Amino acid sequence: MKVAITSTGNTLESNLDQRFGRCAYFVVYDTDTKAFEFIPNPNIDAEQGAGPASVNLVASRDVQKIISGEFGMKVKPILDSLKIQMVVLKDPEKQIKDIIEMLKH
């Protein structure tokens, strides 16, 4: 299964980005192959609709679960309808590698 994590940078030491739509990078982690990929978020500068556009991006990568600090009002119903799971972790200090480690449970 593929999991998207919002990240403040493009290394494993980067922190979990607390915002979903306007995060710096998405990390797409495959729990089966343990492969991960950093995708810069093209929607940071979107005038509006950064959230839905970001859903579009991760959903097109077949992600089934998203880990972030916050999901906006416009994003939630879309994710609900796509049956993508939202995981809200309010911990801006958490590093990407920690989260990947947690997912290996």
Add this chain to the structure above:
Amino acid sequence: MEIAIISGKGGTGKSSISAAFATLKERVVLADCDVDAANLYLLFNPTHEEEQIYIGGQKATIDYSICTNCGLCIDYCRFGAIDLLSEKVVIIDTSCDGCKLCSRICPEEAITMIDNDKSRMFAGTFRNGKMTYGRLAPGEENSGKLVNLVRDKALQLAKSENLDTIIIDGPPGIGCPVISSITGVDHVVIVTEPSLSGIHDLKRTIEITSKFNLKTWIIINKHDLNPEMTNQIESYCNGINLKIAAKLLFDPQVVEAMVQCKSAIEHVPISDFSTGIQAAFTQITSE
């Protein structure tokens, strides 16, 4: 911890209260997100350390050396932003929404989109820490993106300066910029005053904040101006389980403080206003 101070209507004393909050602790980060009418910089006169151009959308412009005045764009524009004035196609800047449709359909490719780049974001140091604020150029649409920029900068400064409290002075109203100012904050303080329009606007504001599941507090400013109305606000808030963080007396000294370019905490530390704010802050931060 991020504390956002908002109000449904203007003039409730939101900025005075934000200024007071910002001077309670020795060092904080203050983010003035009322980008339409940023004014806390007047009180705190921060140093000018950083300036960033904010691009607030796009507007269409016509290259008249190519334009044949065919008027096709007038038919397509849904915002009434293109008009024929003395047989020349013109774009009315204030009506243009930036949808880009005219530029796409122009058979001569005479219309291009240019960035609105007159708005700015500033950051600097003031006497109680760091401060960020935005200024929206007149006539530009406030999309909340500038608010995000100001808040991002504030977060960044909080981190680099190791400051744990961010005070956000939010814009009035219920639109997109307000939503941008409160998403993800730890506490929202709604400032209201006991007037018919005050209570009316308070209800609309609560409608917005309740959608975000945020810890919300109410401050009733100038509560002595209308005690019955104050009671009504209180029972309304009690009815929906919102806590009243403070009830503040109307005090001309608060205005006096502003004229002196000080916060009420600095100008009149011993007053109903200052002690009320102090108590509210303690109550909010201890939760």
Add this chain to the structure above:
Amino acid sequence: MNPPIIKGFKPYGPETGKHKIELVNLLYEEYEALRLSDYDMLNHHQASIKMAVSRPTFTRIYASALQKIAKAFVEGRQISIEGGKVYFDSDWYYCNDCGCHFNNPEKEKSTKDCPLCGSNKITAFASENSMENNPDNLCGDLCICLNCGLEQKHQSGIPCSQEICPKCNISMKRKRNLNCINS
């Protein structure tokens, strides 16, 4: 969902002054619950699926709608239909180990483990357990003294205005119980 065609109701009769008392605010979801269950005549199970909420959540919304309408009827208040959640969340959970919140997008499957750390120490949100698990602690309303803030459990059938605050000697007001309406 279908938005209501009106914004609210006004009572009539000699005692209905315009600005006399505060109106009762019926939320959209409460209106919708009432509509589905008593106008479209669905049972609670079907209605909860239509509104994409869990059954206990539906019951809670429905009960609140009835209570508000009763209040408006008895006390002669206006009803305004506005606000509330326009869309409905899926069920949310909290993980006691890693501290994350998560939802369950697949309603057909039940959730047992935290999707992040795999812990099974998860709690569903208030709406799920407060009503079914502790019947003693049912979401009764409270009576509150607006002067000193004293709260006591509301006795069903006795209007709060007849309860007298022991400290301030004034009549009390009704208040919704915090643990119940937070969902």
Add this chain to the structure above:
Amino acid sequence: MTGNIKIAIASGKGGTGKTLVSTNLFYLLQQQGYVVTLVDCDAEEPNAMVFFDGKVEKTNDIKQKIPVIDASKCTFCGKCHEYCNYNAIFLLPESEIISVIEDLCHGCGACSVACNAGAISEKDVSLGIVTSFRVSEKSKIIEARMKVGVYSPVSIIKEANKEAGNHGIIIMDSPPGTSCPFIQTVSTADYVILVTEPTPFGLSDLKQSVNTLKTMSKSYGVIINRAGLGDKAIYSYLQQESIPLLLEIPFDKTIASAYSRGKIVLEHNPQLLQSFATMLTAILEKYGNRHNQR
């Protein structure tokens, strides 16, 4: 005295007393027997009706066109998604999902133009409501109220102003700030009254409003509310820029308190009534007889 005139009441910052001025002006004009319309353009938070009783005469639902996509005709080419400048079309070609996020749509119609497959039609959605209240035979109030969550009040304000027409004296209570909604209101006005207060905040906002009005070449004057509080800096600014000071409303707890109860201050304050009347006469004499070009 006839003459059609549009007066906009504006202020840079909120809470300076814009609504106080416009409702009292409305009251005064009504007393003097003018045909008068008050337009509450503060669509986010309209509240002029708090001060008057009126009968709803007409309500006008303001609609916007929003695309409806027929997924069975859609070829998932993605052109509409590309044309949409507002990120309002959600598209996953792999799973054949396409939908419109209505909250983000500005109704520009670009997607309809983009679609070659005939899959996009349009429907109306409500942005807000413009309501006309009949207050007396000669006076009415028009209220623009936008729905919570609508991205911009501009189109509703436009409609409200259209509804007011050109007949008689039109008072427009404009939204605070100097952004689009403000410009939308002010652009149709013959005269602008800026309401401010004698504080550094008031002054700074006043300067911004003045600069904007200058570029629009509008005639304007200033009312100082809560005079007596604060400092004198604002007076020297007015002098230096030779901006007419129309009126000072003294700081008075009884005014604030009456206003907070939804009362018309002029009803109980003959002195202020007199100064309002003098100001009004002056404005009407100077600008009232000129014909409206819009």
